[in-house]
Amino acid sequence: ETGVTQTPRHLVMGMTNKKSLKCEQHLGHNAMYWYKQSAKKPLELMFVYNFKEQTENNSVPSRFSPECPNSSHLFLHLHTLQPEDSALYLCASSQGLQIPGELFFGEGSRLTVL
Amino acid sequence: EDKVVQSPLSLVVHEGDTVTLNCSYEVTNFRSLLWYKQEKKAPTFLFMLTSSGIEKKSGRLSSILDKKELFSILNITATQTGDSAVYLCAVKSSGDKLTFGTGTRLAVRP
Numbered sequence: 001e002t003g004v005t006q007t008p009r010h011l012v013m014g015m016t017n018k019k020s021l022k023c024e025q026h027l028g029h030n031a032m033y034w035y036k037q038s039a040k041k042p043l044e045l046m047f048v049y050n051f052k053e054q055t056e057n058n059s060v061p062s063r064f065s066p067e068c069p070n071s072s073h074l075f076l077h078l079h080t081l082q083p084e085d086s087a088l089y090l091c092a093s094s095q096g097l098q099i100p101g102e103l104f105f106g107e108g109s110r111l112t113v114l
Numbered sequence: 115e116d117k118v119v120q121s122p123l124s125l126v127v128h129e130g131d132t133v134t135l136n137c138s139y140e141v142t143n144f145r146s147l148l149w150y151k152q153e154k155k156a157p158t159f160l161f162m163l164t165s166s167g168i169e170k171k172s173g174r175l176s177s178i179l180d181k182k183e184l185f186s187i188l189n190i191t192a193t194q195t196g197d198s199a200v201y202l203c204a205v206k207s208s209g210d211k212l213t214f215g216t217g218t219r220l221a222v223r224p
Contacts, residue, residue, distance in 0.1 A: 004156075042118070043157075043202065043214035088155065102148060102159040103212070110155075 003027040006091050006106035013081065014114050021076040021109045023091030029104070031097050032074040034066060037088040037108070049074060050097045081113045116141040120203050120215035128223050131193050135218045137203030138185040147179055147186050150202040152217070157202055160188070193222045 004025045013019050025032060034046040048056035049068040063085075065077040074091055088110050092103040117140045127133055137147070146164045150157035161170045163179035163186060170177050174193075179186045190197055200217040207213065 040216065042216045043204075045212065090156070102162060103157075104159070105150075105156040107155040 004091055004093055004104050004106035006089075006109050008109060009107060010110045010112075012112045012114065013078070015081060015083070017081075018077070018079040020078065021089055021091075021111075023074040023076075023106055025072055025074075025091075025093040025104070025106075027093055027104060029093035029095050030071055031094045032068060032071070033092040033094075033103065034074065034076050035090040035092060035105075037090055043090070047076075048097070055097065078111075081111075083113050086111055086113045116205065116207055116211065116213040118203055118205050118213050118215035120201075120218050122218060123216065124219040124221070126221045126223065127193055129194055131222075132189065132191045133193060133220060135188040135190075135201050135203075135220070136185060137188070137215055139203075139205045139213075140184065141205050141207035141213060143208035144181065145206040145208070148204045148206070148212075149177055149186070149188050150204065152200040152202055153198075160201075190220075193220075195222050195224055198222045 007022045031050045033048050036044045036046055045058045046060045047066040052068050063080050067075040088108045090108045091106040094103050119138050121136045146162050148162050149160040151160055161177045166179055166181040174191045177188045198221050200219050202217045203215045204212050
C-alpha cells in the first residue's frame with residue numbers, strides 16, 4: 001500500500017468510448033502526476049499538477065484530458081483513443097515540485113484500446 | 115534533451131549471486147538520481163542520491179553516484195527470488211523534470 005490508489009485497475013475500451021481513470025492520494029502531498037508506461041519504453045511523463053494547477057503538459061494529445069479538482073484527486077479523461085494508447089497509466093504524488101525527493105506511485109491502470 | 119540509459123536491459127542470475135545495475139545520464143542541471151523497484155505495477159522507492167561518492171545502503175541493496183562520470187550503480191548482494199523485478203533509474207533535473215530510463219529487468223532463479 002503506497003498511499004496512492006488508482007481505479008480501475010484494468011480497462012478495455014473501444015476507440016469511440018469515453019472513460020476516465022481516477023487517482024487518489026492519502027499522503028497529504030501537493031503534487032500529482034500522470035505517467036504512461038509502454039512496453040520496452042521509459043516511463044513518460046504526461047501531466048503534472050501542483051496545488052491543483054497544471055504545471056506541465058508534456059505534448060500529450062488532446063484525446064487525454066486531465067482534471068485535478070483538489071490536491072488529493074486526479075483524473076484522466078479518455079476519448080477517441082487509438083490502439084497505440086494501450087499502456088499502463090501510473091499516477092504518482094510527491095510532497096512538492098521543488099523538493100528533489102521521491103515519487104509515490106499507484107498500482108496503475110492497465111488500459112487496452114481495441 | 116535529457117537522457118537516462120540503463121544497462122543491462124535484462125539479466126538472469128541464480129540465488130546468492132551479486133548483481134550490479136548501471137545507470138548513466140546526460141541532463142541539464144542535475145538535482146538528484148533515484149532508484150525504483152517495479153515488481154508488478156507500482157514502482158517503489160529505493161534510494162535517492164544527490165552527492166558523489168556517498169554510498170546509500172539498505173540491507174542487501176546499495177547504491178552510489180558519480181557526478182563527474184555521470185553514472186550510478188545499484189548493487190544487490192546475495193540475491194533472492196524476491197529481488198526479481200524491473201529496476202528503474204530516474205534523474206531529476208532543472209524545472210523539476212524527472213527523466214526515467216527504460217529499466218533493467220532482473221530475474222533471480224532458485
